[in-house]
Amino acid sequence: MSTPRSSSPPLRSPEQLHGDPAVSTDAARRTPAPPAGTYLGMPRFQKNAREQLANEQLRKNLRHATGTIRAKRADRVAEVPEWEELRLAGEAIKNRTLRHLDTYLVQLEESLTRAGATVHWARDAAEANRIVVDLVKAKGVDEVVKVKSMATQEIELNEALEEAGVAAWETDLAELIVQLGHDRPSHILVPAIHRNRSEVREIFLREMKQYGTPAPEDITDDPAELAGAARRHLREKFLRAKVAISGANFAVAETGTLVVVESEGNGRMCLTLPETLISVVGIEKVLPTFADLEVFMQLLPRSSTGERMNPYTSMWTGVTPGDGPQEVHVVLVDNGRTNALADPDGRAALRCIRCSACLNICPVYERVGGHAYGSVYPGPIGAVLNPQLRGIEHEIDQSLPYASSLCGACFEVCPVRIPIPDMLVHLRKQVADHKRGPHVESTAIALAGWVLSDHKHLELAERAAALAARALPHTTHLGPLPWPASPWTRARDLPMPPQESFREWWRKNRGEERR
Amino acid sequence: MTIHTQGITVALFATCINDVMFPGTPRAVVSVLERLGCRVEFPLDQTCCGQMFTNTGYFDAALPDVRNYVKAFSRYDYIVGPSGSCIGAVRHQHPMLADYAKDAKLAEAVDEVVAKTYDFTELLVDVLGVTDVGAYFPHRVTYHPTCHSVRVAKVGDRPYQLLSKVKGIDLVPLEAADQCCGFGGTFSVKNPDVSVAMGADKARHVLDTGAEYLVAGDNACLMHIGGLLHRENSGVKTIHLAEVLAHTEGAAA
CATH class of the missing domain: 1.20.1050 (Glutathione S-transferase Yfyf (Class Pi); Chain A, domain 2)
Incomplete structure (x- = not known):
């Protein structure tokens, strides 16, 4: 397919950046700079969450967005009588694949190679980024268009390309909002869930003109107008790009077919128009056979967007002469996945198909949003995935397993039945073991452990509690108290213990006759 | 069985x-x-x-x-x-x-x-095969199905079956009943801000029902929601389901 191509835009001049301190320091950049700092340098979840909770606009946006999508998912799932069987099938297929991952990956490589694709293997993010940057540079281009992809977010490919002088343009509407907003994604499926339409309007007005086709000066916050501005802004990039970068929702070992599931058609543009297509795929995305897609194409759209079927499903098998990209690369990325696979209590996380149902249902996510989790993978799945992919050396990853009330709603909605609450408990054990030496928590646990290890110890504690209650006979509740009671009593009253424990009552009233 | x-x-x-x-x-x-x-x-x-x-x-x-x-x-x-x-x-x-x-x-x-x-x-x-245990509780109540009773112990609708047979009771539905109250065991003190934010929403839904009592099958969750309700002098009391069922005509309510 032949398309008119103009030259890529020049570097932005300092004048264009004038008056915007957020971007004025990166005049040499091709794309909007993300916020300063790194995910791994972030403080613990508890601290991030406190900041996010104070943002009323964020709370309102999240309450509305997660509530809407939750209800849609529930409706679409309720109309499938065999939903539980589908979940069990999804779980079984993924488990079988993971058990024989080595075999299926080699089969995938053979199928892809046979179909004319070039397969690359990357142990970690740095290797994957180097492979992609080299491929892009070899094509002699200085910009690429991107399909929304969690794997490339995870390895921070855009920044690696930027450092190499290549502009990576996000073409998914929400990813575009995040990129133009100098922001980070806060949701797996709807990365700009924390933004509302008036914020989007401001971002488009301020930023689009810096990086290509501007938004109309008189644009309102009407969603159709905003989408129209994005379409015009992106169109010139689609038509100009010679190289596209994607991820994949599934990679079929049997046939070498990659699958991208999307809603906007931007993916279809990227996957068909450019001459070269590079797909960055986590090694857990492999499925044994084409027929396995039957199960996942039912599970994924209903779980993620609450639709019976998503609007665009693209499948491609290597190179088709004369049709679509004539050079196809697939970069298979480990980046911590084999570590997770080696852990019997952790490997279930690799079943994840990135649907976001667990985020949308999570009462913690609903209140703090995605940025508190310090990763492109937020919410319950992020809380189990990040400490496995990245390890538990950093404060943020040590805190993530505790970012849950263990309410269990995530497991109920997970289309591949990942037992997230159980996995969080196992990860908490890893974190507790990791923190060697006595500290406040381990000391408190040791004390409580002693009290509850034997009923005689417990009775001592009960007598102490009863003494305290008798000393304050008119107090029913305790109000704000200093540390260590403050985390509870800052907002919640604490009931006084009773003057008589149940055990004591039993001894007096039933003890004579029975034990 | x-x-x-x-x-x-x-x-x-x-x-x-x-x-x-x-x-x-x-x-x-x-x-x-x-x-x-x-x-x-x-x-x-x-x-x-x-x-x-x-x-x-x-x-x-x-x-x-x-x-x-x-x-x-x-x-x-x-x-x-x-x-x-x-x-x-x-x-x-x-x-x-x-x-x-x-x-x-x-x-x-x-x-x-x-x-x-x-x-x-x-x-x-x-x-025991009973849902009517002979209880009498002449109050407006709402029931919070605690997460672990529903999703781990899987008690299903048994609490509602039992409550609906209590004489004199006015059982009113609770908005977003299936959402966690935010207690979560040590979560309540390790992530107190999120815990309280979740609890505040639960307490608001409870107040919206106009109930005198919030009933649940777990006193730990009730201690958390009740701690918030008591702090704001809401006048709503918390009570364990067993205590509602123990109440009979003749006992002072």
């Missing part, structure tokens, strides 16, 4: 939090079961389900509790506790902890005792 209308012997697992902080709840269980003709025993060597330790990542601190539970309750055919969360922990976590301890004998004993362990509502509805 066979329904036992004749008196059976039931061992009461009070749970540590009820034993120490909320003795009215296990007393209510005793009262209801005796009213229904059961013989109740309370093995004095019982302590705790250990879930506070397990869920904070300290499996070794939970193991003595697993052994205590087996020791205290193995000899009984029916073990009952007034807590979906603690009963859920016994069923779901004790087998995992016995495996963790690599103690095959303990694992076997745990499996046996777990099969005989019931939440209070399950014992009433499934074993």
Whole structure:
């Protein structure tokens, strides 16, 4: 397919950046700079969450967005009588694949190679980024268009390309909002869930003109107008790009077919128009056979967007002469996945198909949003995935397993039945073991452990509690108290213990006759 | 399942939090079961389900509790506790902890005792075959189905079956009932800000019902929601389901 191509835009001049301190320091950049700092340098979840909770606009946006999508998912799932069987099938297929991952990956490589694709293997993010940057540079281009992809977010490919002088343009509407907003994604499926339409309007007005086709000066916050501005802004990039970068929702070992599931058609543009297509795929995305897609194409759209079927499903098998990209690369990325696979209590996380149902249902996510989790993978799945992919050396990853009330709603909605609450408990054990030496928590646990290890110890504690209650006979509740009671009593009253424990009552009233 | 209308012997697992902080709840269980003709025993060597330790990542601190539970309750055919969360922990976590301890004998004993362990509502509805326990509670109440009672112990609609048969009760639905109240065990103090944000929404939904009492099957969750309601002098009281069921005509409400 032949398309008119103009030259890529020049570097932005300092004048264009004038008056915007957020971007004025990166005049040499091709794309909007993300916020300063790194995910791994972030403080613990508890601290991030406190900041996010104070943002009323964020709370309102999240309450509305997660509530809407939750209800849609529930409706679409309720109309499938065999939903539980589908979940069990999804779980079984993924488990079988993971058990024989080595075999299926080699089969995938053979199928892809046979179909004319070039397969690359990357142990970690740095290797994957180097492979992609080299491929892009070899094509002699200085910009690429991107399909929304969690794997490339995870390895921070855009920044690696930027450092190499290549502009990576996000073409998914929400990813575009995040990129133009100098922001980070806060949701797996709807990365700009924390933004509302008036914020989007401001971002488009301020930023689009810096990086290509501007938004109309008189644009309102009407969603159709905003989408129209994005379409015009992106169109010139689609038509100009010679190289596209994607991820994949599934990679079929049997046939070498990659699958991208999307809603906007931007993916279809990227996957068909450019001459070269590079797909960055986590090694857990492999499925044994084409027929396995039957199960996942039912599970994924209903779980993620609450639709019976998503609007665009693209499948491609290597190179088709004369049709679509004539050079196809697939970069298979480990980046911590084999570590997770080696852990019997952790490997279930690799079943994840990135649907976001667990985020949308999570009462913690609903209140703090995605940025508190310090990763492109937020919410319950992020809380189990990040400490496995990245390890538990950093404060943020040590805190993530505790970012849950263990309410269990995530497991109920997970289309591949990942037992997230159980996995969080196992990860908490890893974190507790990791923190060697006595500290406040381990000391408190040791004390409580002693009290509850034997009923005689417990009775001592009960007598102490009863003494305290008798000393304050008119107090029913305790109000704000200093540390260590403050985390509870800052907002919640604490009931006084009773003057008589149940055990004591039993001894007096039933003890004579029975034990 | 066979329904036992004749008196059976039931061992009461009070749970540590009820034993120490909320003795009215296990007393209510005793009262209801005796009213229904059961013989109740309370093995004095019982302590705790250990879930506070397990869920904070300290499996070794939970193991003595697993052994205590087996020791205290193995000899009984029916073990009952007034807590979906603690009963859920016994069923779901004790087998995992016995495996963790690599103690095959303990694992076997745990499996046996777990099969005989019931939440209070399950014992009433499934074993004793009753939903009308002769209770009288002339108040407007709303019920919060606690997460672990629904998703771990899986008590289903049994609490509603029981509450709907209480004479004089005005049971009103709770908005977003299936959403967590934010207690979450040590989550409530390790992430207090999120916990309170979740609890505030739950408390708001409770207030919206105009209920006098918030009822639930777990006193830990009630302590959290009730702590918020009490701080703001809302006038809404919290009460365990067992205490509602223990209430009869003639007793002062």
